[in-house]
Amino acid sequence: MLRLTAALTTGMLALGALAAPLQAFEIEAMTPDERTIFRSEIRDYLLENPDVLMEAIAVLEQQRVAQGAVAEKAMLEQNRQAIFEDGFSFVGGNPDGDVTVVEFLDYKCGYCKRAFPAVEDLVNTDGNIRFVVKEFPILGDQSTLAARYAIATKITQGDDAYKKAHDSLMTHSGNVSEPFLARLSKTLELDHDAIVAEMDSDEVTRVIDTNRALGQALQIQGTPTFIMGETFVRGYVELDQMMAIIDSIRAEKG
Known part of the structure; x- marks a missing residue:
């Protein structure tokens, strides 16, 4: 996930036209051209680093399993x-x-x-x-x-x-x-x-x-x-x- 964050940051830094500081970055504030550049940066990074996607999928799966265990615990207690x-x-x-x-x-x-x-x-x-x-x-x-x-x-x-x-x-x-x-x-x-x-x-x-x-x-x-x-x-x-x-x-x- 840190790598994915780095990729997002790289994309944002590439948008030199953005007047607001990085901390105030909002995707909704982008122009169509800025969004195109941003998406291209992210896509290129993920294609070059597919392991980042695998890490993200693994984290999501862990979250899903944890949420399922909590739900099953609740069902068991109720019944x-x-x-x-x-x-x-x-x-x-x-x-x-x-x-x-x-x-x-x-x-x-x-x-x-x-x-x-x-x-x-x-x-x-x-x-x-x-x-x-x-x-x-x-x-x-x-x-x-x-x-x-x-x-x-x-x-x-x-x-x-x-x-x-x-x-x-x-x-x-x-x-x-x-x-x-x-x-x-x-x-x-x-x-x-x-x-x-x-x-x-x-x-x-x-x-x-x-x-x-x-x-x-x-x-x-x-x-x-x-x-x-x-x-x-x-x-x-x-x-x-x-x-x-x-x-x-x-x-x-x-």
Whole structure:
């Protein structure tokens, strides 16, 4: 930025016709000819020193990231209860863990499925992570059907049954249909009739609508989206990246 300032100064000094001192320089006060000279000086300088543009772009990107972090912090504070303690989302891992990881996911999302083994490894090997699942169906009817099945399973048959259904849906690569869900219930030895009776209930609809509203409030537009501690991670990340983020969170806590 210092170099860009120097370029601007060079351009201004080149305008010998300016009567006002440099400190009182105003672009609006330039004549058309003076503006042409000024712009030419700046253009020539930037062409000769393209690294100045790169420096300026880097500064702007840093500012954008900083502003985004401030906005995300504010969104998190405004929705803290709904994110971490909504009373209906599945909580796995260590319920008393020192770091909470929340995942917004869609059972038809390829990147969610790709992230699933990494998330499992992270939670199981760390041993001190509280893991919260937010069903966030955004990819069509099959996504919604799968989410309703998972939520209904949790409501009617508890967390253990939900975890089995969740894992199966995350590793399933084909279509999600009513016949498939019936077969899945049989394989997992779940009460399918009870699940089906609950799938279209007001409570299941409320959970999905609440998650979607929360996602909108947090400006979540895709899956997977993670909230690790108080850090938003929008999109797929590798296991080593997840571990590095968790380590950073713990280091900040001291």
